Amino acid sequence: MSITTNTDPTAPLLSVEDLNVRFPTEDGLVHAVRGVDYTLRSGEVLGIVGESGSGKSVTSLAVMGLLPASARVSGSVKYRGQELLGQRDRAMSRVRGKGVSMIFQDPMTSLDPVYRVGYQIEETLRVHDRTLSSQAARARAVDLLTMVGIPNAAERVRSYPHEFSGGMRQRVVIAIAMANQPDVIIADEPTTALDVTVQAQILEVLQTALSETGAAMVLITHDLGVVAGIADRVLVMYAGRPVEVGGVEDIYYEPRMPYTLGLLGSLPRLDSSTKQRLTPIKGAPPSVVNMPPGCPFAPRCPLHVAECDTTEPALLDVGRGHTAACIRTDEVGRAHGEAAALFDETAADDDAPRGGRADASGTVGTTDTGAPGDPVGERTDPTPQPGTGSLLDPTPEEADRR
Amino acid sequence: MTSTREPILSVRGLEKHFPIKGGGLIKRTVGAVRAVDGLDLDLYPGEVLGLVGESGCGKSTTGRAILNLQPATGGSVVFQGRELVGLDRKAMRPLRRDIQIVFQDPYASLNPRLPVFDIVAEPLIIHGLTTDQAELRERVRTLVETVGLNPEHTNRYPAEFSGGQRQRIGIARALALEPKVLVLDEPVSALDVSIQAGVINLLEDLKERLGLSYLFIAHDLSVVRHISDRVAVMYLGKIIEVAPRDELFDRPTHPYTQALLSAIPLPDPRLERNRQRIIITGDVPSPANPPSGCRFRTRCQKFAGELSDTQREKCMTVEPPLEPRGPEHRSACHYAEARTIL
Numbered sequence: 001m002s003i004t005t006n007t008d009p010t011a012p013l014l015s016v017e018d019l020n021v022r023f024p025t026e027d028g029l030v031h032a033v034r035g036v037d038y039t040l041r042s043g044e045v046l047g048i049v050g051e052s053g054s055g056k057s058v059t060s061l062a063v064m065g066l067l068p069a070s071a072r073v074s075g076s077v078k079y080r081g082q083e084l085l086g087q088r089d090r091a092m093s094r095v096r097g098k099g100v101s102m103i104f105q106d107p108m109t110s111l112d113p114v115y116r117v118g119y120q121i122e123e124t125l126r127v128h129d130r131t132l133s134s135q136a137a138r139a140r141a142v143d144l145l146t147m148v149g150i151p152n153a154a155e156r157v158r159s160y161p162h163e164f165s166g167g168m169r170q171r172v173v174i175a176i177a178m179a180n181q182p183d184v185i186i187a188d189e190p191t192t193a194l195d196v197t198v199q200a201q202i203l204e205v206l207q208t209a210l211s212e213t214g215a216a217m218v219l220i221t222h223d224l225g226v227v228a229g230i231a232d233r234v235l236v237m238y239a240g241r242p243v244e245v246g247g248v249e250d251i252y253y254e255p256r257m258p259y260t261l262g263l264l265g266s267l268p269r270l271d272s273s274t275k276q277r278l279t280p281i282k283g284a285p286p287s288v289v290n291m292p293p294g295c296p297f298a299p300r301c302p303l304h305v306a307e308c309d310t311t312e313p314a315l316l317d318v319g320r321g322h323t324a325a326c327i328r329t330d331e332v333g334r335a336h337g338e339a340a341a342l343f344d345e346t347a348a349d350d351d352a353p354r355g356g357r358a359d360a361s362g363t364v365g366t367t368d369t370g371a372p373g374d375p376v377g378e379r380t381d382p383t384p385q386p387g388t389g390s391l392l393d394p395t396p397e398e399a400d401r402r
Numbered sequence: 403m404t405s406t407r408e409p410i411l412s413v414r415g416l417e418k419h420f421p422i423k424g425g426g427l428i429k430r431t432v433g434a435v436r437a438v439d440g441l442d443l444d445l446y447p448g449e450v451l452g453l454v455g456e457s458g459c460g461k462s463t464t465g466r467a468i469l470n471l472q473p474a475t476g477g478s479v480v481f482q483g484r485e486l487v488g489l490d491r492k493a494m495r496p497l498r499r500d501i502q503i504v505f506q507d508p509y510a511s512l513n514p515r516l517p518v519f520d521i522v523a524e525p526l527i528i529h530g531l532t533t534d535q536a537e538l539r540e541r542v543r544t545l546v547e548t549v550g551l552n553p554e555h556t557n558r559y560p561a562e563f564s565g566g567q568r569q570r571i572g573i574a575r576a577l578a579l580e581p582k583v584l585v586l587d588e589p590v591s592a593l594d595v596s597i598q599a600g601v602i603n604l605l606e607d608l609k610e611r612l613g614l615s616y617l618f619i620a621h622d623l624s625v626v627r628h629i630s631d632r633v634a635v636m637y638l639g640k641i642i643e644v645a646p647r648d649e650l651f652d653r654p655t656h657p658y659t660q661a662l663l664s665a666i667p668l669p670d671p672r673l674e675r676n677r678q679r680i681i682i683t684g685d686v687p688s689p690a691n692p693p694s695g696c697r698f699r700t701r702c703q704k705f706a707g708e709l710s711d712t713q714r715e716k717c718m719t720v721e722p723p724l725e726p727r728g729p730e731h732r733s734a735c736h737y738a739e740a741r742t743i744l
Contacts, residue, residue, distance in 0.1 A: 225667025266599035
C-alpha cells in the first residue's frame with residue numbers, strides 16, 4: 001500500500017498536529033519541538049519564523065522524516081490525509097521529492113560534489129518515474145535549469161556543482177525540488193547563506209517555482225523581511241512552540257504576542273531616517289532542556305505577571321484566524337505594533353551571564369557547558385527563570401545534522 | 403560640517419593584495435587576489451562611518467589592514483598624524499592604545515581558557531597602565547559595568563555567557579585602553595535580532611559617553627543606516643559611493659548602491675509587496691581578475707539596459723573615479739544619476 005495512492009483529496013495538503021520532538025542528550029531530554037500544529041492549504045505560503053534554536057528547522061525535518069534515529073517524534077503529520085510519522089523509509093521515499101520536497105539552507109553541501117548537476121536532476125525524475133527515458137529526463141533537466149534562470153542550460157547540465165557559484169547552486173537545488181511537480185515545497189532558510197543581491201534573485205526564482213508547479217510552500221527563515229514579501233500566513237516560534245499564528249498583515253501590523261512585538265521592535269529599519277532607539281528584548285531565549293512550567297517568554301516579557309509562571313498559555317483565538325499564546329494579549333493588541341509602547345529600550349542592559357553556579361533561582365536549566373544554569377540579573381525579578389540557552393551554540397538539531 | 407574638521411583617521415590608496423602561488427614544485431607567484439585595491443576614506447572625530455558591501459568585497463580586510471593586523475601592501479593610513487603602513491609590531495604597540503577592534507564572532511575572539519576578568523584586564527597589563535591589583539580590579543569592574551554586565555560575574559569563563567553577552571565582553575576589552583577609534587568588524591551579525599538591538603543601543607551610548615569614533619563594518623544595511631553618520635559602499639576592493647547617511651539612502655547615485663538597497667527585503671508586508679525591485683544578474687566577479695574599466699559593469703543594470711554602445715565603451719576602458727555628486731556625496735560611475743529606491 002503506497003502512500004500516494006491512498007490519499008484523501010478533500011483533506012488539507014499538509015497537516016501537522018501536536019508534533020513533539022525530543023532528543024536524548026547527556027544533559028537530559030532536549031524537548032526541541034513542543035507541540036506544533038499547522039495546516040497548509042493548497043497554493044499557500046506559510047512562513048515559519050523564529051530565532052536560532054526555536055525549533056523551526058527540526059519541525060520540518062520531522063515532517064520529512066529526516067531526523068536521526070535517536071530523535072523521539074510524536075504527534076501526527078498528514079500529507080493529503082495520510083499519516084507520515086512512523087512510515088518506513090521506503091514509503092517515505094515515494095513522498096519525498098514527489099509529494100513534499102525540500103530546499104536546504106546551504107547549497108554548498110546539499111548537492112553531491114561527485115555527480116554532474118544534470119545527473120542529480122535526472123536522478124530525482126527517474127526515481128519517481130521508472131518509465132522515463134534518459135533522453136526525456138535530460139530534456140526535462142535542461143528545461144528545469146532554464147526555468148530557474150541558468151544560462152546555457154543545455155551545456156551547464158554537464159557541469160559539476162563546484163563549477164557553480166553559491167547562487168547558481170541554490171538554483172540547481174530549487175530545480176531539483178520542483179522537478180516532480182510536488183504539492184508542497186519546504187524551504188529551510190533558502191537564502192540565508194547568500195548575499196543580498198543574490199538573495200533577491202533566488203526569491204524571484206522561488207516565486208517562479210511556485211507558479212510553475214502550483215505548489216504550496218513552507219518557508220522557514222529568521223529574516224522578517226523575506227517573510228513579509230512572500231508569505232500569506234506566518235507562524236512565529238519560540239522555545240519549540242508556535243506562539244503566534246496569523247495572516248501576514250495581522251502579524252506585522254497588529255501582533256498580539258509580546259515576543260512578536262518585541263522582535264519587530266528590535267529590527268533596525270532600512271526605510272526609516274529617524275534615529276529612533278531600538279527596543280531590545282531583555283535576556284536570551286530559554287534552553288529547551290527541563291523547561292520550567294509557565295510561559296517560556298515570561299522572564300523576558302514586559303507584561304509578566306505571577307499568573308504567567310503557573311501554566312503555559314495555549315494559542316488563544318484573537319480573530320480572523322489569528323491566534324496568540326498570551327494571557328494578556330488584549331493589552332498587546334492596544335500597542336498596535338508599536339514595540340516602544342510595551343518594551344523598555346534599556347531593558348537589554350539587564351543582561352546577566354547564564355550558567356550560574358550558586359544562583360538563588362529554583363530552576364535548573366542545563367547549558368551546553370554542563371553547568372547548572374540560571375542567570376539572575378541584578379535588576380531582574382526573583383521569579384524562576386529558565387536557563388538561558390546560548391543563541392549560537394549548536395542547538396541539538398544543528399549538532400545532529402553535522 | 404565634517405569638511406572643516408581634521409580627520410582622525412585618513413586612508414589613501416590602501417592596497418592589500420594576497421599572492422596566488424602556482425601549483426608546481428617551485429611556488430612562484432602567478433597572480434594576486436586584490437582584496438583591497440586602492441581605497442580612500444576619512445574618519446572624523448566623533449562620527450560613525452559605516453563601511454558596507456557583500457561578502458568578499460574586502461571590507462574586513464580593510465579593517466585589518468588599517469590596524470596593521472594584516473600589513474597593507476600599498477597606500478597610506480594616517481592616524482592622528484602618524485603613518486601606520488610599514489610600522490612593525492613594536493612600533494605599532496603604543497598606537498594600539500588609541501585604535502582598537504571588535505571582531506565579528508564572539509565565540510572565536512575570546513580566549514575560552516581565561517575568565518572574563520583576565521580577558522578584560524589583559525590590555526591594561528600589557529600596556530603597563532596599572533600594576534596595582536586593587537586599581538586593576540576597580541578598572542575592570544567599571545569596564546564590565548559600562549557594557550551592561552554584572553561585575554560579580556567576572557570570575558566566569560566565556561562559555562558561560564550567551565552570544566550577546568560575549569560580544570559585550572569583547573567591547574569591554576576593546577574599551578580598556580580608552581581608545582579614540584574603534585573598528586567594529588560585523589559586531590552584531592552573529593547575533594539573533596532580539597539580542598542584536600541591545601548591543602547596537604550599547605554601542606550608540608558608548609559613542610556618546612566616551613566621544614568615540616567608529617568604523618562600522620557590516621553587510622546589513624538596515625543596521626548601518628541606524629547607527630552611521632556617513633556610509634561608504636564597497637565593491638571589489640574599492641569604495642564606489644560615499645555620502646552622509648540619509649543622502650546615501652534617499653538619493654543613491656551609483657547603480658550598485660541602488661541595486662543593493664532595492665534587494666533588501668523590508669519587514670513590512672504592504673511596502674515590500676509594492677516595491678519596484680532592481681535585480682542585478684550574476685555574482686561578484688573574482689577579485690583575482692577584476693573586470694577592466696568599471697568593476698561593476700559586468701552586473702550593472704544601467705550598462706546592460708540603458709547605455710548605448712559608445713557609452714559602454716567608456717565603462718569598459720576607463721575606471722570611474724569618485725566624483726562629487728552633492729554635499730559630501732561622491733560616487734564612482736560615469737553615468738551616475740540619483741534615484742529614489744526606498
